[in-house]
Amino acid sequence: MKFGVVRFPGSSGDKDAYFAVRDVTGQSVEYIWHESTDLSGFDCIILPGGASYGDYLRAGGVAKNSPIIDAIRKFADGGGRVIGIGNGFQILCEAGLLPGDLLMNNTARFRCLPVKVRVDNNTSDFSGKCCKGQVLSLPIAHLTGRYYCDSDTLNVLEKDGRVLLRYCDESGNATEQANPNGSVGNIAGVVNERGNIAGMMPHPERAVEDILGSTDGVCILQSMVEARL
Amino acid sequence: MSITDTKPIEPKEYKEMGLNEAEYNEIVRVLGRHPTYTEVGMYSVMWSEHCGYKYSRPILRLFKKYREAIDGAGLENAGIIDIGDGLGVAMKIESHNHPSAVEPFQSAATGIGGMLRDIFTMGARPIAALNSLRFGPLDEPRNRYLFEQVIAGLGYYGNAVGVPTVGGEVYFEECYSGNCLVNAMALGLIRHDEVAYARADGVGNSVLIVGSYTGRDGIHGATFASVELNEESESKKSNVQMGDPFVENVLIEATLEAIASGFVVGIQDMGAAGITCSTCETSAKAGTGMRIDVKNVPTREECMTPYEIMLSESQERMLAIVQKDKVDEVTAIFKKWGVPANVIGEVTDDGLVHVYEGDDLVAQVPAKSLADDAPTYQLEAKEPAYLAALQNYDLSQVSEPADYNEALLAILASPSIASKQWAYEQFDQTLLTNTVVAPGSNAAVLRIRGTNKGIGVVVDCNGRYCYLDPFVGAQIAVAEAARNLACSGAKAVGATDCLNFGNPERPDGFWQFKRAVEGLAEACEFFDAPIVSGNVSLYNETPEMAVYPTPAIGMLGLLDDVEKHCTSEFKAEGDVVVLISGVRFDEGEKLPVCERESLGGSEYLKVIHGIVAGRPPVLDMEQEKRVHGALLKGIGDGVIKSAHDCADGGLAVTLAESCIAGGIGADVKLSANCGPSAALFAETQSRVVVSVEAEKLGLLREIVDAYRVESTILGTVGGDAMTIAVNDVEIINVGVSELDSCWRNAIPGKMAETGVEC
Incomplete structure (x- = not known):
């Protein structure tokens, strides 16, 4: 299986995603420059974290106009698998590939800390190796991570089981206190209707080795590797 | 072409730039004529304490590595510490105190940016940042504002530029109320055989300015850093530079790629004193000269004078010396990353920096006189x-x-002791996936990818001890840093220092500085952690009081097996x-x-x-x-x-x-x-x-x-x-x-x- 990690100017999380795929899942992986329009040969595209274009205008608001976004749209239309992490999630929402928006944290400050998230959907291409209700410990690091969508969209997401991850306490309760940024419904990650595009604010690629304090991100990466194409 | 018929500069003018009469007369002696207005500006920044270390240089010779560098090949942007396996860690700490007192957000941000450029212009990839901060008590609204804005600025820049902030220290004392201390530290990883140097070698090679366009921001920033703060300081906001972490992020990637191409002969960050400093220092170090034309410097404002261009401290700029037949290859790399790179001149063999504005020669000065020959003063020291x-x-x-x-x-519950989570939660600590021990323990620990090794890194200083005895206080700062590393399982291997002191022209201020450096030099050698780089920040005082002597020590330790932290x-x-x-x-x-x-x-x-x-x-x-x-x-x-x-x-x-x-x-x-x-x-x-x-x-x-x-x-x-x-x-x-x-x-x-x- 071949992964591609998209590099926009300012995508500083590119290396984290690259190393996690190469060293932890053992799959082949290449960087893809954002001006590229050819995604042939790739099975899964990662839009990494960072601050593409310095988060100017809005986080992800400039990157969505890069040539690669159209290529990713076609890639996903053809059934290709796409995940956006942190800034990558913001770009996917800006590009309309995922529903909703990411707003500034309700604390109005950047927050970096390990959080607990609950796997609410374990049948997606991104969570098949996790158990339903499993509590993962993953780091967050963002200023613009408050997931927001209107109530109709929220109802659809909830009804269709498209909420992938939800901020929760140690026991898996999605409490207000466990919500680090004010996301609606404690939502930390979602998938599109077809189930082949996912976005999440927590960073699974930063939690893949014991030496880094958590290996809970491995099940997300491994889910992508093992899900049927 | 040469400059003749210059008229004397009014004492009022050069004094405003920070030069005294003896220094002006020395310039006249060196040039054999009166300087032009642009030349006086260039000398005034290069001979300021901030760039020229005119008061501190005699004392800094106590540091072994400094002495060896000054007497030998010269100082580099940052020092490199060997960690085995052909790898080294480039490390430096630097102050951004005075600007932070008037414009805390931008200044703290810029502090990190400058540090990182010192690291990656050596060819090292930045892997971590730390900070050492001092504020007045949080009971004062102004101090809360400064603390909040400095932390936000450090986070804004560090997070967006893509370098994790893994540690630091914050103290709160009355003496820092009018003059907070903001010291930023950065580390980079480098292969010894890929080190780039800040030298303008090779007559005929091209001189490029790379990065942001040049604006009017930060003119005389170095001079501003070399006087005390007073009620007029607020009006010096235009001396404060503005940083752009996105530009820096792409500058890092483009620069490392350009250096790896092998076509870059030498490269230096433009920090204090901008083009002036980088042209004369790289020339002086290589024993060459340089001819540049300010009309080729892209500017972001109209009608900038040569004086303004030469003294601008606009951020995210670098000077690169490139093999003359490889300019196209190198500029293509920068272009890919969207980074402007323009030829502004070439290397010459006459030891002079010639500055042209089109056909007009506006400055012609010996590179070495600017870079190395700042007058030094033996000041009086009194307890x-x-x-x-x-x-x-x-x-x-x-x-x-x-x-x-x-x-x-x-x-x-005393803020100096209490948890600093409020601050470090605003920093991305886990980016680059090397952080093994994040802020909040003893030292931060990072793994070195591709090896079993790890590094510990810490910054320490108890200013109160230094106030009560600068010699012992400085030694304790070193001992505590090494102790924190040992508690993390890391053996100290090198150090960097940021010497924050008051006005050295007062004998008691200079005594504090001298005693602290004596203590540091002895302790660092004793603990096998030589000081490989550093920065001096003097005049940290207001009319009311001076700061405690605060020699912040950043120290690096090595773990042979990172699992055993x-x-x-x-x-x-x-x-x-x-x-x-x-x-x-x-x-x-x-x-x-x-x-x-x-x-x-x-x-x-x-x-x-x-x-x-x-x-x-x-x-x-x-x-x-x-x-x-x-x-x-x-x-x-x-x-x-x-x-x-x-x-x-x-x-x-x-x-x-x-x-x-x-x-x-x-x-x-x-x-x-x-x-x-x-x-x-x-x-x-x-x-x-x-x-x-x-x-x-x-x-x-x-x-x-x-x-x-x-x-x-x-x-x-x-x-x-x-x-x-x-x-x-x-x-x-x-x-x-x-x-x-x-x-x-x-x-x-x-x-x-x-x-x-x-």
């Missing part, structure tokens, strides 16, 4: 009048507190708590006659009694080094499960922090040779609290004997409260959750108080 009375303060007259629990909680929190019920200390009782070494003497300069005296007096604790470097040896052995052998050094706040605070971090209590018994407050809160040096499994006590005993240090069993880990009995009387009994909330909520509580004042 401050305040010192004797403070040092001789009779500590026996200090009363015991009414309630030891209350005293402990008050100290834990250690952290500060108690790990498990039933583990034995042991104090390892430098004094060896059976060999006749003694503690100070009464431990109360180690209360001098303590947090306890300040917080509980409102007293800043006494002498700092005694430091015996031989003992200290043996403690480090025992720790490294005990951690490496897997005997020691947790280690936390006794520093600010004393033993009780150390124990409390290990309980809080582990979420578990401890039952401890101490014996005191004088009042209980000294047993709890004295800041006696060379001590570390460790925890071990009971069955490993024998192994620990063997280690402490081998290293000739003392171990004292204090108690056991367990329960949900911390209890301490002194001479068999229990005087501390506080639930861990209460310790935790008191320590954790102190700073957020202060910051929530009735807003901030800009």
